[in-house]
Each structure stands twice: as structure tokens, then as C-alpha cells.
Amino acid sequence: MRHVIIGSGVAGIAAVESIRSVERGAAIIILGDDPHGFYSHPGLAYYLTGEVSDQALYPKTREDYKKLGFTYRKARVTKILRDETSLQLDDNSLLTYDRLLLATGAFATPLVVSGAALQGVVKLGHLNDARAILKLANRGRTAVVVGGGITALELFEAGRS
Numbered sequence: 230m231r232h233v234i235i236g237s238g239v240a241g242i243a244a245v246e247s248i249r250s251v252e253r254g255a256a257i258i259i260l261g262d263d264p265h266g267f268y269s270h271p272g273l274a275y276y277l278t279g280e281v282s283d284q285a286l287y288p289k290t291r292e293d294y295k296k297l298g299f300t301y302r303k304a305r306v307t308k309i310l311r312d313e314t315s316l317q318l319d320d321n322s323l324l325t326y327d328r329l330l331l332a333t334g335a336f337a338t339p340l341v342v343s344g345a346a347l348q349g350v351v352k353l354g355h356l357n358d359a360r361a362i363l364k365l366a367n368r369g370r371t372a373v374v375v376g377g378g379i380t381a382l383e384l385f386e387a388g389r390s
């Protein structure tokens with residue numbers, strides 16, 4: 230039995246743990262396109278304030294992954310070929326599956342106003358975004374946060390520290 234999970238976020242990793250708890254022998258493959266693999270997204274705001282280090286964003290150790298016994302492949306799935314029970318990956322290779330789980334998460338809603346694509350307009354969804362914000366913060370003196378949710382408040386707090 231080969232389980233393939235698309236998405237290496239917390240849902241993907243939790244799925245590996247659940248499958249492994251009931252199927253000791255199954256092959257499990259996680260496909261993820263985030264270059265940094267699995268890390269804490271909620272931790273990103275604290276990474277920006279400097280309260281959390283780069284390393285502390287990673288809740289699992291190499292040993293934890295080894296115990297779970299799965300294969301991680303950095304790849305973007307470009308097509309699900311349901312009739313052939315296979316996936317097409319961004320390098321054009323195919324990967325077959327017996328069971329497929331989509332754990333592809335959520336994305337920051339793009340700002341649909343003119344100027345949204347200008348340099349210096351950023352979003353916070355992934356570690357690469359946080360790193361880009363830190364670079365800009367070194368140069369800028371004023372920042373405007375658009376949005377009034379919890380992440381916006383955390384960003385505001387980060388800006389004050």
C-alpha cells in the first residue's frame with residue numbers, strides 16, 4: 230500500500246503520524262513544494278520579532294522523521310491523473326499512488342488593488358516571505374499592515390520591537 234500526501238505542512242505531517250499508527254508497513258510519501266519543508270507557520274510572527282530563532286521554527290527533529298519512516302520529496306504536483314492513479318510532478322515525472330491525500334493548505338489572499346505587485350508590498354505566508362520582510366525591515370522606517378486579523382496584530386507587534 231502506497232499512501233501519497235500532497236503538502237508538507239502540519240496537516241500532512243499529522244496524516245503521516247495517523248497512518249503510521251494503524252499501518253506499520255505502508256509506504257508513505259509526502260510531496261511538498263515549500264523549499265523549507267515542515268515548519269511552524271504560527272511561529273513566523275515570533276521569528277519576525279526575534280523571539281523565535283530560525284531553528285526553533287522546526288518542531289520535528291531528523292530522529293522524529295526517521296521513526297515515522299516516510300519519504301519526503303520536494304516537488305510540486307502539477308496534475309492528478311485519477312484514472313491512472315498517478316500524479317504528474319513539476320519535473321514531468323509520474324508517481325503512482327494507492328491512496329492520495331490532499332493537504333495543500335491555505336494561501337494568503339492576494340491584494341487586488343493597483344500597485345499590489347510593486348516592490349516592497351509583501352505578504353506573510355511562508356518562511357521565504359518572513360525572510361523577505363526582515364530584509365526590507367532593515368532598510369525601511371515605516372511599515373503599513375493591511376488587514377485587521379490576529380496575524381496583522383502580530384506583525385504590528387513585531388514592527389514595534
Ligand SMILES: Cc1cc2nc3c(=O)[nH]c(=O)nc-3n(C[C@H](O)[C@H](O)[C@H](O)COP(=O)(O)OP(=O)(O)OC[C@H]3O[C@@H](n4cnc5c(N)ncnc54)[C@H](O)[C@@H]3O)c2cc1C
Nearest residue numbers: 236237238239240261262263270271305306333334335354
Ligand atoms: C503568520 C501566520 C500565523 C498563523 N498563526 C496561527 C495561529 O496562531 N493559530 C492557528 O491555528 N493557525 C495559525 N496560522 C494558520 C496555520 O499556519 C495554518 O492553518 C496551517 O499552516 C495549515 O496547515 P496545513 O498543513 O493545512 O497547510 P500549509 O501549512 O499551508 O501546508 C500545505 C503545504 O502544501 C504545499 N502545496 C500546496 N500545493 C502543492 C502542490 N501542488 N504540490 C506540492 N505541494 C503543495 C504548500 O506549499 C504548503 O507547504 C497562521 C498562519 C500564518 C501564515
